[in-house]
Amino acid sequence: MPTDTLPNPGTDPEKTPAGSTGELIRLEQVTKRFGSNTVLDHLDFSVDAGKHVTLIGPSGSGKTTILRLLMTLLKPDEGTITVDGQQLFPASDKQVREVRKKIGMVFQQFNLFPNMTVLRNITEAPVTVLGLSKDEAVERAKGLLDMVGLADKCDAHPAQLSGGQQQRVAIARALAMRPQVLLLDEVTSALDPELVAGVLDVLRDIARSTDITMLCVTHEMNFARDISDQVLMFDSGRIIESGPPEKIFSDPELDRTREFLSAVL
Ligand SMILES: Nc1ncnc2c1ncn2[C@@H]1O[C@H](COP(=O)(O)OP(=O)(O)O)[C@@H](O)[C@H]1O
Ligand SMILES: [Mg+2]
Numbered sequence: 001m002p003t004d005t006l007p008n009p010g011t012d013p014e015k016t017p018a019g020s021t022g023e024l025i026r027l028e029q030v031t032k033r034f035g036s037n038t039v040l041d042h043l044d045f046s047v048d049a050g051k052h053v054t055l056i057g058p059s060g061s062g063k064t065t066i067l068r069l070l071m072t073l074l075k076p077d078e079g080t081i082t083v084d085g086q087q088l089f090p091a092s093d094k095q096v097r098e099v100r101k102k103i104g105m106v107f108q109q110f111n112l113f114p115n116m117t118v119l120r121n122i123t124e125a126p127v128t129v130l131g132l133s134k135d136e137a138v139e140r141a142k143g144l145l146d147m148v149g150l151a152d153k154c155d156a157h158p159a160q161l162s163g164g165q166q167q168r169v170a171i172a173r174a175l176a177m178r179p180q181v182l183l184l185d186e187v188t189s190a191l192d193p194e195l196v197a198g199v200l201d202v203l204r205d206i207a208r209s210t211d212i213t214m215l216c217v218t219h220e221m222n223f224a225r226d227i228s229d230q231v232l233m234f235d236s237g238r239i240i241e242s243g244p245p246e247k248i249f250s251d252p253e254l255d256r257t258r259e260f261l262s263a264v265l
Contacts, residue, residue, distance in 0.1 A: 024049040024180060024213050025070065030079035032065055032237075039065050040237045042079070049084075049180070052207055052214040054224040054245075057234030058260060063217040065237075067183045070215070071105050072096055084180060101129065104174035105183040108190050110166040112158040112173070118145070119154040122173045130177065137176070144172035148202050164195030168202055175206070182206070184216040196220070203227070219264050225249050233257045 025047040032040040039062045047053045055063045068074040069081060072088065081089040088099045112121050122144060123137035132140070145151050148168035158166050167187055174182060184203070188196040200223045207214060207227040218224050224231060224245060231248040233241040233256075241248065241257050252258050 022048060024084055025215065026080075026082040027066070027069075028080045028082075030069065030076045030081060032062075032069065032074065032076050038237065040069075040076075043237065043239070045232065045239060047181075047213060047215055049213055050211045051229045052216065052227045053230045053232060054216045054218060054228040055232050055234055056218075056221075056224065056248075056260070056264075057232075061234040062237040063234055064185055067105065067185050067215065067217065070103060070181070070183060072100055101177065102180045103183065104177050104179035104181070105185070106167070106170050106174050106187045108186045110158070110163070110170040110190075112166055112169055114158050116157070117154065118150065118156050118158070118161070118169050121158070121169060122176045125173070126176050140176055141172065144175055145169075147205070148172050149198070162195060163191045164198050167191065167195075167199050171199070171202055171206070175212075179212065181213045181215060184214065184218070186217050186219065188218070188220060221249060221261070221265055233260070235260075 023046050027043055027045050030040055030043045031038065055066065057063060065074065069076055070083070070088070076089055080087060083099050083102055086095065086099050088096060091099065113124070116124065119138065119141055122141035123134065126132040126137040126140060127134060142151065142154065145154060148171055150165060150168055150172070153161065153165065153169070158169070161169065188199050191199065200220060204223070204227060206212065214227070216224070216227070228245045230242060231245050232239050233248060233252070233254070235256055241252060241254050248257065249261065252261065
């Protein structure tokens with residue numbers, strides 16, 4: 001039987017609890033402080049299931065903090081975070097572990113396990129966290145490696161791969177958990193310029209061919225324009241402007257957005 005190698009949570013009945021169309025992520029009145037620095041100040045926003053939302057804005061405006069809160073790498077000081085109708089914060093440790101399975105993340109620095117092969121990097125969490133058999137995990141991993149164009153690299157170690165290849169493995173590793181949400185934090189920023197396009201092509205393919213929800217921080221504005229349903233412009237921890245990419249990139253309302261875009265475009 002052919003296995004579907006793409007994560008397709010929206011059409012897999014086992015993966016899609018009732019009611020998971022509509023709002024998938026909701027932050028309500030979320031405040032995050034580092035010491036006396038209030039990075040997010042009573043932030044509200046939500047992302048609907050299957051949508052691709054891009055966060056743009058100057059360095060230090062709080063974009064990574066939002067993704068880290070969703071990954072539970074950080075805890076808010078105030079507010080609530082809900083994913084697929086289940087609270088992620090505040091929540092018990094058990095509930096956090098459950099909700100976390102719905103979320104995958106790819107970082108700027110690929111963070112692969114250096115001592116494991118490419119294949120093992122991808123099969124490790126599905127076996128240990130999801131309880132897949134080794135055979136199932138390997139089959140899933142091979143399908144994903146094929147999708148990211150690295151079917152021949154199963155037995156390589158990360159250090160033997162280019163940055164672009166490592167990042168494509170990191171994307172496959174995130175997808176192997178069949179998350180409902182994929183968080184992408186400047187995933188091409190650490191790459192040599194000639195390696196950027198290959199990674200963005202993989203992400204475009206995922207955006208087009210799956211119904212995974214994507215929340216993406218990027219300075220690749222053409223990519224953002226291609227894949228986004230909605231763009232949120234951040235400044236100092238607040239969303240100062242939001243809208244469809246055609247509007248934000250071509251005819252923003254605010255001078256601040258215009259200035260930011262002219263600096264990065
Ligand atoms: N672990 C941390 N400790 C102290 N300050 C932090 C930490 N992480 C982020 N910050 C501060 O929070 C603000 C927002 O950072 P970040 O979310 O990384 O912004 P962005 O991703 O938009 O560049 C910055 O002022 C940054 O210095
Ligand atoms: Mg950042």
